[in-house]
Amino acid sequence: MSTISSEVKPLPTLLSDVPDEKGRFGEYGGAYVPETLVAALQQLSETYERVRLDERFWDEFKAILATFVGRPTPIYFAQRLTRHVRKGIDRSKGAEIWFKREDLAHTGAHKINNTIGQALMTKRMGKRRIIAETGAGQHGVASATAAAFFGLDCDVYMGAEDARRQRLNVTRMKMLGANVIEVNTGSRTLKDATNEAMRDWMGSSDHTHYIIGSVVGPHPFPMIVRDFQSIIGRECKGQSIRQFGKLPEAIVACVGGGSNAAGIFYDFIDEKNVRLIGVEAGGRSSRAGEHAAPLSLGAPGVLHGSLSYVLQDEHGQTANVHSCSAGLDYPGVGPEHAYWKDKGRVEYTVATDDEALDAFILTARTEGIIPALETSHAIAHAMRLAATLPNESRLVVNLSGRGDKDVEEAQRLLAARDG
Numbered sequence: 001m002s003t004i005s006s007e008v009k010p011l012p013t014l015l016s017d018v019p020d021e022k023g024r025f026g027e028y029g030g031a032y033v034p035e036t037l038v039a040a041l042q043q044l045s046e047t048y049e050r051v052r053l054d055e056r057f058w059d060e061f062k063a064i065l066a067t068f069v070g071r072p073t074p075i076y077f078a079q080r081l082t083r084h085v086r087k088g089i090d091r092s093k094g095a096e097i098w099f100k101r102e103d104l105a106h107t108g109a110h111k112i113n114n115t116i117g118q119a120l121m122t123k124r125m126g127k128r129r130i131i132a133e134t135g136a137g138q139h140g141v142a143s144a145t146a147a148a149f150f151g152l153d154c155d156v157y158m159g160a161e162d163a164r165r166q167r168l169n170v171t172r173m174k175m176l177g178a179n180v181i182e183v184n185t186g187s188r189t190l191k192d193a194t195n196e197a198m199r200d201w202m203g204s205s206d207h208t209h210y211i212i213g214s215v216v217g218p219h220p221f222p223m224i225v226r227d228f229q230s231i232i233g234r235e236c237k238g239q240s241i242r243q244f245g246k247l248p249e250a251i252v253a254c255v256g257g258g259s260n261a262a263g264i265f266y267d268f269i270d271e272k273n274v275r276l277i278g279v280e281a282g283g284r285s286s287r288a289g290e291h292a293a294p295l296s297l298g299a300p301g302v303l304h305g306s307l308s309y310v311l312q313d314e315h316g317q318t319a320n321v322h323s324c325s326a327g328l329d330y331p332g333v334g335p336e337h338a339y340w341k342d343k344g345r346v347e348y349t350v351a352t353d354d355e356a357l358d359a360f361i362l363t364a365r366t367e368g369i370i371p372a373l374e375t376s377h378a379i380a381h382a383m384r385l386a387a388t389l390p391n392e393s394r395l396v397v398n399l400s401g402r403g404d405k406d407v408e409e410a411q412r413l414l415a416a417r418d419g
């Protein structure tokens with residue numbers, strides 16, 4: 001009689017223990033790429049396996065984050081916003097709202113954590129050029145900044161429509177010495193810029209590294225970007241324990257590709273008592289083409305090299321999307337979020353353009369902080385949620401970026417709406 005089955009106990013599975021060696025987060029992720037990219041991805045995987053265990057690499061990364069990026073970013077009690085939420089509701093309700101201040105990171109958003117990490121890897125691989133795609137221009141600026149810091153050549157692909165909406169960031173990238181390549185195919189936005197960047201990389205990977213700006217794309221990108229961004233959650237955990245003596249009750253982050261959310265969620269993913277909530281762009285309505293909420297309203301499919309939730313039309317073609325914020329205006333999302341959604345670990349919801357705009361102006365007026373329009377989606381939902389939670393609980397919002405880039409667009413939208 002065999003006793004093996006009773007002796008071999010399966011290890012407890014932690015949700016943080018993904019992806020597997022094939023880049024799978026459950027059924028999601030993987031690497032659906034043309035033959036010409038397999039070698040480049042293989043090299044990247046091998047490089048990352050090496051640096052992952054290399055303390056000197058992480059020491060150098062952390063030193064740059066401390067001296068150049070300005071980490072750790074603080075957590076901050078949004079006292080007047082909290083008071084605003086508590087007005088007129090039951091006195092036992094109204095959680096404290098805290099901000100994790102990624103807007104204070106150099107270049108004004110969390111994106112720089114990832115570009116510094118990947119530029120450092122570019123040096124390790126002996127490559128001299130980086131390319132990037134950008135929507136709002138924040139990842140482009142962060143890439144151009146990392147390129148200048150490390151002395152690398154930098155080409156940034158940007159949809160012509162986005163370049164028009166985000167002129168200031170185009171100028172910033174050029175000032176930093178990067179070359180901006182405007183893309184005139186398709187909807188002339190982020191999806192099209194990503195296609196062009198991938199096409200470039202197919203012919204240039206011997207001397208070029210492609211810095212993907214979010215937890216999307218083929219393996220190993222979703223894992224690498226998550227790991228570089230997870231500094232946000234690691235800091236937040238320590239800061240919460242020091243400030244509150246315990247973990248926060250809930251954490252809220254906006255979800256475009258999903259990197260700021262993955263970054264703050266990852267260290268809490270196996271802390272089952274902390275509610276994690278991702279907020280997608282609800283746009284104008286839940287009708288097809290009027291939002292950018294693949295987790296809430298899409299279905300599994302392949303986009304840009306990995307399997308995840310995607311917004312698709314009835315023929316399986318990638319659907320048109322809309323959001324008032326260019327950084328959320330993307331039909332796909334990182335595969336790890338698809339995994340977290342299906343596991344029921346993270347809740348996903350939406351905030352509309354209007355709700356985000358209200359949160360944008362309210363945060364500016366009450367806290368003296370102009371948040372990015374992307375971030376404003378997270379704040380909008382955080383206010384709704386805080387009103388339902390006990391008043392002794394704490395809710396941390398990942399304040400993913402500052403809104404200087406958005407003031408003209410917000411003014412235009414507010415004038416059109418409110419007169």
Ligand SMILES: *Cc1c(COP(=O)(O)O)cnc(C)c1O
Nearest residue numbers: 214256257258259260374400401
């Ligand atoms: C790019 C951006 C986002 C959206 O990207 P994620 O990968 O989902 O984080 C959100 N907020 C800001 C400020 C951004 O610049």
